[in-house]
């Protein structure tokens with residue numbers, strides 16, 4: 001293979017992506033985080049794989065390995081031994097599980113079985129779904145506003161795929177933090193315990209509407225409401 005840098009995979013078929021996810025254990029091969037790039041390691045691989053040497057790397061590990069490349073031997077170890085394939089790897093604070101998480105969002109009463117906490121027209125900033133195969137990580141999609149207040153894709157079913165420059169992802173203890181240096185939109189999701197999700201912050205414009213969701217309240221254009229996200233609704237609150 002030419003070059004020694006990790007590169008973003010391109011043109012993967014859905015089957016190839018599914019194979020890569022399964023091979024890697026449904027998260028970053030280095031730290032287990034379930035928001036990721038599909039990336040190609042600069043090493044040879046066994047010929048049987050549809051996407052050879054292609055792995056999942058979270059945005060932080062991807063950036064780190066781009067800045068500080070490893071040796072071929074070290075890449076080989078990562079490829080063969082993704083952390084999530086280690087039965088002893090601690091994954092209690094990562095969003096794995098076979099049901100939608102119980103959510104703390106917009107009030108003190110826990111919210112159950114909600115895929116879309118807030119829907120404005122036909123636009124949703126946060127969409128949660130279970131993996132189609134029943135195996136793998138909770139699928140998270142995020143759409144957040146850029147400087148023009150228009151919603152843009154940032155995460156597409158766990159694939160880190162921002163449509164605009166300037167978005168950053170950070171994993172802090174049990175939190176996924178997504179923010180931009182060009183916009184005041186942000187998302188902060190805390191997987192506090194298995195099957196639990198606290199929406200620490202979900203702030204975005206959707207056109208003229210400013211949505212600001214915290215564990216304790218939901219604000220829509222500055223009007224604060226509590227307990228309006230209803231359990232067992234596809235969309236917990238519709239504008």
Ligand SMILES: [Zn+2]
Nearest residue numbers: 028031058061
């Ligand atoms: Zn990682």
